[in-house]
Amino acid sequence: MKKTIALTFTLLLTVAFALTQTSLASQEEMKKKADKPAKAAAAPKAPKTDADIQKCISDKFAASKTVTNGGAAVANGEATLTGEAKNAGAKGGATRTAKGCGAKTVVNNMTTPAPPPAADKPAVKKKVEPAPAKK
Secondary structure (H helix, E strand, O other): OHHHHHHHHHHHHHHHHHHHHHHHHHHHHHHHHHHOOOOOOOOOOOOOOHHHHHHHHHHHHHHOOOEEEEEEEEEOOEEEEEEEEOOHHHHHHHHHHHHHOOOOEEEEOOEOOOOOOOOOOOOOOOOOOOOOOOO
């Protein structure tokens, strides 16, 4: 009986010690995070010129595998996109690219190839089995 009490007491002391150490470690970690200087507010970026926006868009279209003959005309922050996009998703991606380059509004005049005509499916006749005879 005395051994059981001694073991239980030792176990409780060990658990209490471990919890104390864990608590201290987390407090130190929180203190380190609080001591870090807050990031300075991002300085407002100078607005990009229309030429900068146009160059950015043109460079990205030139590197793109989904846009062919892509081009952009930018006036007063409004980009007008031209060229051919591989599909509708690539056309939407071109709009996102233009906005990412700094265009305030985008007019997307890109074309997409017409989808191939759907092939006629052969008519499938279902075999109808007669209903079982009633007795």
